[in-house]
Amino acid sequence: MRKIILSVIGILLIVLSFLFAKKLIADKHKPKPVKEKVVKTVFTDTVLNGTVQIIIPANGSLVAKRRIELYAEVQGVFKTGSKLFKPGQKYNQDENLIRIDASEHYASVQSSKSNLYNTIAAIMPDLRLDFPEVYQKWQDYLNSFDLSKTTPELPKMTSDKENYFITGRGIVSSYYNVKNLERRLSKYNIKAPFSGILTEALVTEGSLIRSGQKLGEFIDTSVYEMEVALSKSYASLLKVGEAVVLSNLDRTETYKGNVARVNGSIDAATQTITAYIDVKDDTLKEGMYLEARLNAKEEQDVIEIDRNLLLETNEIFIVRDSLLDVIPAKPVYFSDTKVVLKNIPNGTIILKKPVPGAFAGMLVKPFENSVKKADK
Structure with missing residues (x-):
């Protein structure tokens, strides 16, 4: 029985060896598969240099081109006006922005104006006797003097004697003192220098305003x-x-x-x-x-392409005889997405879109051949 088993095993080994040898011989004569060349399709443009407007x-x-910061030059209580002093409030030119209570200062102005009037009235008899030629113009000045209005300018003095006489009575100094008080009185009302809007308000109606205090901002x-x-x-x-x-x-x-x-x-x-x-x-x-x-x-004799088409070596890919090649380029301006190039000959076929894994000598097939020129 043992001999029979050994004989069967031997026969099987011989048969398997024969089949394996036959397969090796067949594989040896089988032709190797030829790899198919991959040709990538690319989008291309034909260069036509022109003029590009650099933007x-x-x-x-x-x-705001015109803006003012509002400051107080006098002290007093902020009086309520026709409009609330709040951010966003609009005002027309010469309209009151802020009104500060000036009753005390107004009384001082009126007192000084009254003193000036009385001083001039006191010298009128002397003018009639000693300076009859100038008497009438000073009389006209007194007639035009109105305590409720701005003090009018003093008459022009025509001689040294008149000047000495008027100055010696303290009239000129009193006049300029009144004008100074009137000028200060005008600071109690802050008017809009132009039509605009209030953007910042640091005070409210009824609050005490101090000299030098910032009140807000106003813009055109x-x-x-x-x-x-x-x-x-x-x-x-x-x-x-x-x-x-x-x-x-x-x-x-x-x-x-x-x-x-x-x-x-x-x-x-x-x-x-x-x-x-x-x-x-x-x-x-x-x-x-x-x-x-x-x-x-404007740049002359240039083209404009996407920035991702320019290599780090300042070269671009071109298509020559169905193969990719590179040529040097001179960038003259970069924007966020575009680059303006010089020294690219007219008629050169360049890539319109990047090709992943592109290299010089790569076999390509142009998909579309349009004219790449500068935007005029």
Whole structure:
């Protein structure tokens, strides 16, 4: 029995060895599979150099072009007016912003004016006798004198004798004392120098105001300006009056402005120059953040492409005989998404969109061949 089992095992080993050898021979003569070449389809453009308008992006916050800080020059109680002194309150030009109780000072003014009138009236008999030629003009001055109105200017003195006589009676000094008091009386009423809106109110009606105290801030809402800092390389390109297009951050609204001023010096720390842009619009508010696009200059014989098409070595891919190659390029301006290039020959076929894993010598197939030229 043992011999039979051993014989069967031997026969099986011989058969398996034969089959394995036959398979090895068959695999040896089987041709190896040929790898299929992968040809990537790419989007291309044909270069046509032209003129590109360089647009400088800038941003900043709006501030009112005309603004004043309100300070008290006199002391007194804040009197209630026709409008509440609150932030957001609008006032027209020459309308009272703040009225301070001036009854005590007003009485002093009236007393000084009365003293001046009495002093002039006391010298009238002497003028009739000693200076009859000037008597009438001083009489006319007294007739026009009204305690309820601003003190009129003294008559012009025509001779040294008249001047000595009038000055010696203390009339000139009394006159200027009255004018000084009247000038101070006007400070009890603070009027709006222009039509605008109150943005800050630090006092309320009925409170005691002290001399030198800040009362609030008042701005003109008809025109705003935005301060932007630009590279010093554009210092010679910015022009006063240059039109500027501004937009909000969402770019849903656009506004028209113009360059109002350009600083004459360059910031030594940042090497930037400051420009100020005026903009008018009823929907604008102080503090709004806007983006501006300034037309700087025009570059000749250039093209504009996406920034991601320019390699770190300042080279770009071109298509030559269905193969990718690289050529040097000279970038002259970078924006957020675009780059302006020089030294790219006309007729050169370049990539329109980046190709993942691209390398020089890569086999490609152009999908579309359009003309790539500068925007005029």
